[in-house]
Amino acid sequence: MRKLRTYARLHAELFAVSMRIEPGITLMMIAGMVFGAFTFALTAVGVKVTVDAMADRDTTMAIIGGAVAAAAYALDWVIGALTGVMTKMLIDKAGHTGIEPVVMRSAAGVPEVDHLEHTEFLDRVTALRGQSWAVIWGFTLAVRAIAQLLRLILAVVLLGSVSPWLLLMFPCVALQLWLDGRGQARERRADLALAEDKRIQAHLFDLCISGSAGKEIRATGAGPELIERHDAAAERVRSTRLRGQLSGGIWRAAGWVVFAIGYTVSIGFVAAQVGRGEATAGDVMMAATIGALLRDVVGQAVSTATNASGTVRVLEPFLWLREYASEHQDTEARTPAPTRLDRGISLRHLTYTYRGTDTPAVDDVSVDIPAGSVVAVVGEYGSGKSTLMKLLAKLHRPVSGSIQVDGTDLAAIDTAQWRQAMSAAFQDFGRYETSFAEAITIGDLERGGHDALDAAVAAANAEGLREKLPDGDRTQLGTKFGGxxxxxxxWQKVALARSCMRAEPLLFLLDEPTASLDAPSEQAVFDSYMARAKQIASATGSITVIVSHRFSTVAGADLILVMKHGRLIESGGHEELLAADGAYADLYEIHATSYS
Structure with missing residues (x-):
C-alpha cells in the first residue's frame, strides 16, 4: 500500500510537470484516451440496435444503429492515432526538459561526492541514463491504464447483460495480468543485475578509443586483453538479459494460455445459451462484436500493464535517486559562511572511513591552522592527504570529530556559501571540453570578465599556453568536439587558472597542483601561489592548504602537516621538523637525494 501511495504521488507530480510544459497536449491526450473507452462501447451497442431493428423491420433504427456503430468504430481508430501522436510529443518534450534536469540535479546537487564512487548509486544512474523519456512514458501509461480499465468495465456491463457466463473470462484476464507482472519482475531483476557489467563494457570500449589511453595500450600491447575483457563483459550482459527474458517470457506465455482457455470456455457457454433460444439476435451480435473487439481491448490492456510494469525499472531508480538526494541535503547547515577568518580552522579528532572499507582514511586528526597561514600537507601515497582536503571542502562528511571554522562547526555552515568562499584545484582535476576562456571562468561564474581571466591565467603561469592557442581565448579544448x-x-595549467578565478577565497585548496608540470613551471607556479596566498591572507585571514610530494616547494609554508596511514604524526615549520629528525626529516632527505 505504501508503494502504491508513492507511485500515486509520483504520477501526480508527473502530471504537474506535463501540464507545466505542454498543458494543451496533456489535456487532449487524457480526454482522447477516456473518450475512446466510450466509442468502443458505442460500437457494440450500435451493432445490437441495428440487428434488433432489422429483426423488427424497423429500417430507420437499423440505419441509425449502423451509422452509430460505423462512426464509433472509425472514431475509436482516429482517437487512438491522435492520442498516440500526442503521447509521443509529450514524452519527447517533457521527458527531456522536465525529467532529465531532475536526474542531473539529483546527482550533482548532493553536497558530498561519496555517492559518485558507490555502485549502488551508479547502477541506478546507469538505468536512468538516456531513459528520462521513460519516466513521462510511465505517467502516460498510467493514464492509458485507467482508460483501458474503463473499457473493461464497460465490457463487463455489456457482456453481463448478454450472459453471466461471459464474465468468466475476466478472472482469467486478472490471472493473466498477474502472471505477466511476474515475468516483468524477472526481467527487471536481470536489468539491475547486469548494470555493473554494462558499465565495465562501456568503460573498456571508451579506453580502446581514447586518445590518451591509446598510447599506453599500444606500447604495452594490452589491446587484445582489453578487447577480451570487453567481450567477456558483453557476454555476461547478454546471458543475464537472455535468462531474464526467457524466464519472463515463460511466465507471460503461461498467462496467455490461461486467458485463451477462459475465453474459449466462456464463448462456448454463450453459444449453448443461444442454441436454447435465450438471447435475441441483437444480443448475439453484440456479444460477437464485443468478443471480436475484446481481444484487442484485453491485448491493449495487457500491453499497457506490461509496459507500465516495465517502466518500473526506470521509475524505481528515479524515485530512489530523488529520495537519496533529498536525504543527503544539508538541511541543518544554515549558518552563514564567514567573510573573513580571525582565529582559523581547527580539526578535532577528525575521522573519515570510505564506504566498504574498515581502515580510516583520516584517523583521529587534531590540529589548529592559524588564520592567514600557508599550510603544506605531506606524506606517502595513501596517507590521507587528499581525503583531508575533501573534508575541508565538505565533499565528505566526517564519521566522527569535527572541523571548526573560527569556532563554528563546518557542518553547520551553509554548504553553498562555504563553497563560494573557497577555491580548489584537485589532483583529479576536470577537463572541460569547451573554450579556453570558459574552461577557466567556470571557476567563478559570477566574477567573469576579461580582467579576471587575465589575472587567473597569470597566477597559473599559463600565458605561454594561451599564446599558443590558434583562436586565443575562444579556442575549443579537447578533440571530442573538434578542438x-x-x-x-x-590541462593542469587550465585547472590551476580556474582555481585562481576567485580573487579572495577564505580557503584555497591545492591538491598536487603541479604534479604534471616540469620543474621550472612548478617553481614559477609555487612562487606565484605563495605570493598570492600571503596577499590574500593579509586582507581576509584566508588559509591556503597545499598537498605536494615535492618537498622543495613546501619548505616555505608556515605550517607543515605530516600524514601517515591517515594519522597526523608530525606538525610544525620546515626547520623545526628537520631539527626533530623524525618522519619529515627522513622524507625530505629521500627527496633531496633523489633530486641530487
Missing part, C-alpha cells in the same frame, strides 16, 4: 588536445601539464 585542440592539450597535454596533461597544459
Amino acid at each position: 585542440v588536445e592539450l597535454s596533461e601539464g597544459q
Whole structure:
C-alpha cells in the first residue's frame, strides 16, 4: 500500500510537470484516451440496435444503429492515432526538459561526492541514463491504464447483460495480468543485475578509443586483453538479459494460455445459451462484436500493464535517486559562511572511513591552522592527504570529530556559501571540453570578465599556453568536439587558472597542483601561489592548504602537516621538523637525494 501511495504521488507530480510544459497536449491526450473507452462501447451497442431493428423491420433504427456503430468504430481508430501522436510529443518534450534536469540535479546537487564512487548509486544512474523519456512514458501509461480499465468495465456491463457466463473470462484476464507482472519482475531483476557489467563494457570500449589511453595500450600491447575483457563483459550482459527474458517470457506465455482457455470456455457457454433460444439476435451480435473487439481491448490492456510494469525499472531508480538526494541535503547547515577568518580552522579528532572499507582514511586528526597561514600537507601515497582536503571542502562528511571554522562547526555552515568562499584545484582535476576562456571562468561564474581571466591565467603561469592557442581565448579544448588536445601539464595549467578565478577565497585548496608540470613551471607556479596566498591572507585571514610530494616547494609554508596511514604524526615549520629528525626529516632527505 505504501508503494502504491508513492507511485500515486509520483504520477501526480508527473502530471504537474506535463501540464507545466505542454498543458494543451496533456489535456487532449487524457480526454482522447477516456473518450475512446466510450466509442468502443458505442460500437457494440450500435451493432445490437441495428440487428434488433432489422429483426423488427424497423429500417430507420437499423440505419441509425449502423451509422452509430460505423462512426464509433472509425472514431475509436482516429482517437487512438491522435492520442498516440500526442503521447509521443509529450514524452519527447517533457521527458527531456522536465525529467532529465531532475536526474542531473539529483546527482550533482548532493553536497558530498561519496555517492559518485558507490555502485549502488551508479547502477541506478546507469538505468536512468538516456531513459528520462521513460519516466513521462510511465505517467502516460498510467493514464492509458485507467482508460483501458474503463473499457473493461464497460465490457463487463455489456457482456453481463448478454450472459453471466461471459464474465468468466475476466478472472482469467486478472490471472493473466498477474502472471505477466511476474515475468516483468524477472526481467527487471536481470536489468539491475547486469548494470555493473554494462558499465565495465562501456568503460573498456571508451579506453580502446581514447586518445590518451591509446598510447599506453599500444606500447604495452594490452589491446587484445582489453578487447577480451570487453567481450567477456558483453557476454555476461547478454546471458543475464537472455535468462531474464526467457524466464519472463515463460511466465507471460503461461498467462496467455490461461486467458485463451477462459475465453474459449466462456464463448462456448454463450453459444449453448443461444442454441436454447435465450438471447435475441441483437444480443448475439453484440456479444460477437464485443468478443471480436475484446481481444484487442484485453491485448491493449495487457500491453499497457506490461509496459507500465516495465517502466518500473526506470521509475524505481528515479524515485530512489530523488529520495537519496533529498536525504543527503544539508538541511541543518544554515549558518552563514564567514567573510573573513580571525582565529582559523581547527580539526578535532577528525575521522573519515570510505564506504566498504574498515581502515580510516583520516584517523583521529587534531590540529589548529592559524588564520592567514600557508599550510603544506605531506606524506606517502595513501596517507590521507587528499581525503583531508575533501573534508575541508565538505565533499565528505566526517564519521566522527569535527572541523571548526573560527569556532563554528563546518557542518553547520551553509554548504553553498562555504563553497563560494573557497577555491580548489584537485589532483583529479576536470577537463572541460569547451573554450579556453570558459574552461577557466567556470571557476567563478559570477566574477567573469576579461580582467579576471587575465589575472587567473597569470597566477597559473599559463600565458605561454594561451599564446599558443590558434583562436586565443575562444579556442575549443579537447578533440571530442573538434578542438585542440592539450597535454596533461597544459590541462593542469587550465585547472590551476580556474582555481585562481576567485580573487579572495577564505580557503584555497591545492591538491598536487603541479604534479604534471616540469620543474621550472612548478617553481614559477609555487612562487606565484605563495605570493598570492600571503596577499590574500593579509586582507581576509584566508588559509591556503597545499598537498605536494615535492618537498622543495613546501619548505616555505608556515605550517607543515605530516600524514601517515591517515594519522597526523608530525606538525610544525620546515626547520623545526628537520631539527626533530623524525618522519619529515627522513622524507625530505629521500627527496633531496633523489633530486641530487
